Amino acid sequence: MTSPALLITRDELLLDDLLRLAAAAGTTLDVAHDAAAALRSWGAASVVLVGADLAEAVASHRPARREHVHVVGPGPVRDGLFRSALAVGAADVVELPAADAWLVELLTDAADGVAHRARTVGVVGGSGGVGATTFACALALTAAAAEPAVLLDLDPLGPGVDRVVGLDAAPHPATGVRWDALVGSHGRLGSRSLRAALPVKDGLAVLTWAPGPPVALEAASVREVLSAARRGHDVVVVDLPRTVDDVSAEVVSRCDQVLLVAGTTVAGVASAGKVAAVLRGLAGDVGLVVRGAAASVPAEHVAGVLELPLVARVPTQRRLAEHVDLGLGPVHSRRSPLSRAARVALDVQRAGRWVA
Ligand SMILES: Nc1ncnc2c1ncn2[C@@H]1O[C@H](COP(=O)(O)OP(=O)(O)OP(=O)(O)O)[C@@H](O)[C@H]1O
Ligand SMILES: [Mg+2]
CATH class of the missing domain: 3.40.50.2300 (Response regulator)
Structure with missing residues (x-):
């Protein structure tokens, strides 16, 4: 060595x-x-x-x-x-x-x-409210059950991944650093210091936003955080915003793989097509997750229209909102649709590329 x-x-x-x-x-x-x-x-x-x-x-x-x-x-x-x-x-x-x-x-x-260099997966929604953040949380929690994983919330206007994974549930909201504590701090960020500073839920370290108006992220701080996150974990999952600015574009380009979560409605597929076009210019390996009721348009059809490899499909999960509100997160049962879809995506992901 x-x-x-x-x-x-x-x-x-x-x-x-x-x-x-x-x-x-x-x-x-x-x-x-x-x-x-x-x-x-x-x-x-x-x-x-x-x-x-x-x-x-x-x-x-x-x-x-x-x-x-x-x-x-x-x-x-x-x-x-x-x-x-x-x-x-x-x-x-x-x-x-x-x-x-x-x-x-x-x-x-x-x-x-x-x-050590963590596998880094970005997750983007093809249209508003399609379930991208929920899928990113399911993916990260499922990964964390097997290996050190961290979830980075890059969407300042999202619900906050701490809420979705169940970190802020009463009676003990988690303590730990959030983006506001990390932006503006220049210099080197150690991977162990980052992991130790972040709140952790079921083995998953989470970096999200403090309550109130979101701080503006700077490219240099985000680069340092991503680099420390990759050195200190086996899997990094990034919940990306749908509108790509300079900071998120750089993060997308540093992801090994990106998953686009698309709905099955005509409008959903149309906007997913636009997001896919943006992603193709930035990321080498873009895969598709189709989210919709089992009886809707076949996932293969959506994949054909978007010309993306189909990685997993996520049927509607009953009582999801209730479980999230209770702090149980989206994958509290291994047999739930989100849990199955996350396992499928992680298995494909471990193989290296969304397509062979
Ligand atoms: N598989 C699913 N089954 C049922 N409901 C779901 C599923 N995925 C997400 N939802 C619900 O849809 C809503 C939006 O989910 P989420 O915040 O994950 O979407 P998003 O694509 O990240 O939205 P945004 O455009 O705000 O980023 C939430 O209320 C969530 O509980
Ligand atoms: Mg979201």
Whole structure:
């Protein structure tokens, strides 16, 4: 197995400090003692830590631009180091010991990241009120029964996925962070910190909106949240809004797969066609979930009109609203239509693509 992080230093004290932090993160470091040796592993390492002592030497080799490069040294850092940091393409200059905890988190994520990248599924409604949020919740709760999963609510005007999964049910509404606590916080978000901060229902971590007017999401914060969510879980489900703005367009493009939930009425299929056209331009792999009463238009027909692979069909589930109001969520019985449909979609999803 390759070491996840590369450290470039000849400073014994710095090396000791970083080996200690790596041990706390449950990982090891690849150590290079000179710039020339470092460049051999430069591109392959998940994270590169350039010791302040060798920053200038590394910069003189003009290494290729890459992400996740940090210059690390004992604080306070000297003038001139920032120039070398810029020249090596570092995101920042990190001072020890002030940044110890930050570095443990970074190294933990780097180690997780080697083996870990959650499957990310976006869910979009083809028309208003068709049941997209409900299906996203069913999918996420079903996934969470088997593996670590998180549900991200990207629809500021939706009912709030916490309500649908049963997190806000009396008498103990869940505590935990919501979008308002995460937007505007710049810098790195650790996957473990994110998971620990979010409210959890039946193993499913949930990120949704605080009551009141929704905060405006910024692309940078959402990117960081999605990235931490993917490092810290096996499955990420995103409830997407139907109108795609810049932020949600970026999220769609980062999803491995997207499911469009379409109704079976003529109007429902017509608007789903428009949403499908938008999605096709953004996402590589779009699949279809057809939601409608069993006796309505056949799901295969809807799939044919929309030219999308049919992944699952969701018949009307009796007493759904009542179960949601009681905080039982949409999949409290394994035999319910939503539970079955979610299992079918997850089985197809695990196979990699909606179509073979
Ligand atoms: N399979 C189902 N059977 C019965 N009722 C359902 C089903 N799915 C959703 N509903 C009901 O339809 C209503 C709308 O559901 P939901 O909020 O999931 O739709 P949506 O597509 O996300 O809507 P929006 O356009 O607001 O995002 C809710 O009252 C929900 O309980
Ligand atoms: Mg919705």
